[in-house]
Amino acid sequence: MKLSKSTHYALHTMLHLTLSHAEGHTSVSKLAGHQQVSTTYLSKILTKLVKAGLIVSVPGANGGYKLKANWQETTLLDVIQAVEGLPPIFDYCEDHNPSCIIQQSIQKAEKNFLEELGTMKIADLAEEARNVPHH
Amino acid sequence: MKLSKSTHYALHTMLHLTLSHAEGHTSVSKLAGHQQVSTTYLSKILTKLVKAGLIVSVPGANGGYKLKANWQETTLLDVIQAVEGLPPIFDYCEDHNPSCIIQQSIQKAEKNFLEELGTMKIADLAEEARNVPHH
DNA sequence: CCTATTATAGATAATGTGTGTCTATAATAG
């Protein structure tokens, strides 16, 4: 029961891209500079965000990454699922008995958890982060 | 982001012990017989439940496991935390910046998730399971 | 064009965790 280190990198990158959105593209080397992660490893994670449609990439000189068109709508859930794939939290159960009370109970809690993450917009977090020192 | 297979075994065992609570102790070999798991492996998981105080063990002939005294209060959260340890879902963050907005947001959702699991009593699940075919 | 820059993709390795087995020990009932 955890969120991976990769997800942590992705969330920080999304927060940074949102805060510096007006400045155009940002290269992976600059994005990695804000965290303790290599450029090659971070680039693999960012490619997942690109394929999920959360950010846009431009190769070549002066290229890099920027947020997608309607970036204001992106939520924590979008980023988490882009990196980790679709859940499920209750890993072992392969849905082979829909009437099972254990499965039902955990999936109910899981659903609420994901829905709450789906209401948390990166743009809102960035707005709050402007007012607070960050490391 | 997942719950382990061991947790699955633990939940099924707790459900079974609750359903057959009137019958006294049950040996690990019988409990393992209801699932596809070896006795030695399941016994390690059950020992965690014993140390967490959720069940009681008696060694020796005619020994086995039974639920603790006020077994009606045990929740899904109790079982999960007994097996997996205390969370955290957001693994990488070691609490080193309480003002971080990412940490705050995820911990808020996590707190609600755990609280919901804390309201789900095994005894209630067992009561519902009596009315439904189970595999 | 040519070159520097940048993203992408593949192969590969290191690490850690979950899963599982085997064996030995301790405790209890009869």
Add this chain to the structure above:
DNA sequence: CTATTATAGACACACATTATCTATAATAGG
């Protein structure tokens, strides 16, 4: 005393995560 049962430790295995290295493709600018 013996059979039964829980507990504990050592160990092995599979798998996912993390990470590095290298090669390739695409773009900007001269």
